[in-house]
Amino acid sequence: MTTPQITLTPAESQAPGNLAAQLAGLAERRGWVDRAAFHQGHRAWTHGEVHTLAARAAGVLAGHGVRPGDRVLLALPDGIAWVTTFLAVARLGAVAVLVNPELPAAEHAFMAHDTGAVLCVTGPGLEDRFADRACLGADQLVALTSVAEPADACPVDAHTPLYVQYTSGTTGRPKGVVHGHGDPKAYHDLIGRRLLRITQDDVTLSVSKLYFAYGFGNAFVFPLFSGSSAVLVDRRPAPAAVDELVARHRVTLLYSVPSAYAALVADRGSGHEACFGSVRAAVSAGEGLPDGLGGQVTELLGAPVLEQIGSTEAGHAFCANSFDHNAPGTVGRPVPGFEVELRDRAGCPVEEGAEGELWVRGPTVTPGYLNRPEETERTLVGGWLATHDRAVRQPNGAYRHLGRTDDLEMVGGITVSPLEVEAVLRLHPAVREVAVAAVTDGRGVGRLRAFVVPVAPLTAGLEDDLVGLAREHLAAFKVPRSVSFVPSLPRTPTGKLRRHLVRQGAW
Template sequence: MTYNAVTWLLDRNVDEGRGGKVVFDDTVSKLTYGELQQQTRRVGNMLRRLGVRREERVALIMLDTVDFPVAFLGAIRAGVVPVPLNTLLTSEQFSYILGDCRARVLFVSEALLPVLNDVIGRLPDLEHVVVAGQDAHGHRKLSDELARESDAFTTAPTHAEEPAFWLYSSGSTGMPKGVRHLQASLQATAETYGKQVLDVRENDVCLSAAKLFFAYGLGNSLTFPMSVGATTVLNSSRPTPELMFALLNKYNPTIFYGAPTLFAAMLNDEAMRGARAGTGLRICASAGEALPESVGNNWKSRFGVDILDGIGSTELLHIFLSNAPDDIKYGTSGRPVPGYKVRLVNDAGGEVPDGEIGELLVEAPSAGEGYWNQRSKSRNTFQGNWTRTGDKYVRNADGRYTFCGRADDMFKVSGIWVSPFEVESALITHPAVLEAAVVPEADPEGLLKPKAFVVLRTGCETDNLYEALKEHVKQKIGPWKYPRWIDVVDDLPKTANGKIQRYKLRH
């Protein structure tokens, strides 16, 4: 039996009478479901004219505009595999990934061309560059290429279990790895988290700070709204607190997807103290890192809307543990999303009881097929029905799960596990601290103790602060967990999606 994700996501909406409804609004251009259907068919014809065959790869280095879903869904419609890339990468990283995936065509936003100028000519597999923008700078121009094509195209008769697209992991500890995702995986996330947790609806307007090239952003802005015929507002710029508040008030979205760093910044931005979060907002969602309890409570207190904190991964495509609208406990990642199973195991692979730290394994309908050209890493991560996440969790007596840290971030003090995230969460409840990161540091005897790096709020003084912070942590979470050393820094190293890169702070 054939199955193509675009038939379910897009053509079904047109068949059900939503052809004239706006699906994407990037603040400059709008696209209806019917127009998107026509444009994706044109992409299919264009790729065929350029000689791209089924199962071959095309890369997308594109800003969040209406051109992204046109290229992404058009490739899938043709049975070609789109590979969206993080637009914030360096030339070296782009060169590595484009060579690794052997993309034959590159779709790129005009504004991103400069970082690729020294890369394009060195890729033997790359045959065509298609530029979305006003000036193609000697390459093919997307609008011109599509204007040449017919919007009559027969969708490729793909299979539900064949690769539809790849996403590269964030690469926080090395070069990114290409995760191969299947045709049926988008629908799987929509019918689990999208439908049964978010309860996304046809009349929703969605706004995501996370970009489409992230697994999280792809679900937020494309999969979930399109699964029910809703509308998405796309933002091609950096998601600053000022810009997010402006978009929230201009478009009044009903669902706002952010990350802990952004929610904290929006709460603490001095210039935005009186800002509102729109009038239509009914729910917010957070992922990327665990949401500190204080941030969730402060957001609800100020805006009257809950944040559904959850955890997902590139390997599993979207969120698999989450709080739900009627079941929220800030400081936890909630419970397994319906359709997903989880378990916690120790180093020997045995399951751990409630209250003990273990590594989180997930059985997921949306799990990737494996990493491209990374056999040993695929075997280590994708183990039968289960996927190893590398996240350390505790299952509480009430069945909720509390994040403790990444497996390679955890360390023991006096024989007791210390979670960097727990210490960080305690530190940011102090009124002087805006952000914090904690890593292990050896004392003169060679024993590991917590060391903290903190970003202070504007105007805070450091006089007597160090001892005050140490005492604050002792009172919050226990006397052995306090940071023995505290460095005040201007900012913390992070990945493009806001995750703290603690390994960069270790000596």
């Protein structure tokens, strides 16, 4: 397909801070307009097509009343509609609210209310969740885009809010994290170009989705700023599907989480090693890489594993391994432009070689949480972000991650509040006490398990009942994979739960 050349309007040339205008101009200047930007199924979209569609989608959104500063909620699976809708929102100077479309209805309703979204763009079957405000189905938006006039880019600066992503705190209450128009370019320049050496010839596959910080950088920001392309999949692919996608698209950069890498390794008996000849690096983040797994992945893929750590608040990685400095078993050195300190509970720097909490300062750290001034004040102090991650600095300058300082679990690269899961399981009358933790299985991967002190006597079928209850009230990634019935839970003399013992699965 021949792609129309992108013509920059006077408004675009006067809006250099607008992300959509930046990317459209970059594609034009670098000659990327006819290069593939995204692949999905057996279809590819060029950089030129993406920016043309986004400009027209912006015209549709403007016709639905979206104005600069308005918040537009995106409850969409990964796909070209997600990409063009995000760019359309950015083009108008509005703020995209990125949410996981698989969340329960109550969480979607909370996020729409919390942000005051003026419009919700949704995937199939989700429109009824946002009946109290204007809603536009993705299919309807695509149809209208095909006949719409393009909208000009709104002038903004680097600090103008661009998007909001939600994370969970220790109580499980979602918090909206704000990032500006200047942040994505920094993600690319500091991580994509400098550490990962991404060029226009790279092809990306990210298991993490676009509505998460990790996936947003990997599969949206990096391709559009580098002229490369990304393979989009609306659901997490099974190992066999990863094989097929990598082989078909000649993927060069694979981004995933330890649990998915462990599944690939476990499936290696299928003789799929030949599929990965194009891969030049496997990036791992979202949770700690279990000992030994990185070596197994390297053996399978024939490529180095580059582990990193980041957060929604930082936008992407703040510590990362690279081709120049790769220290297996660590999350790497601070990303260029970032400062990292290890502090004790009082907020004072720890001695060299001692364990501490990671505090981070850098160009993309959020200015704060949406509508949460007190939590912003606690977490952001003098420009420094308290990550609640524990680590120790190695002699080579890399940091070894030791887990979280708060009551959060990482499962499949996604943060889960055990308190939220426990609250649901306690609804069952046969549950006396319950504790939930990510327990390492035989492959070294964390799986969510519920430890239940039942009301005597233990009834048959209780495990199935509890899992069913969780599925009814929680997102799929928050549902325990198993239930263990125990006589008691480990507690301190003052009655506090010893979560570190729960995670070990034995006491």
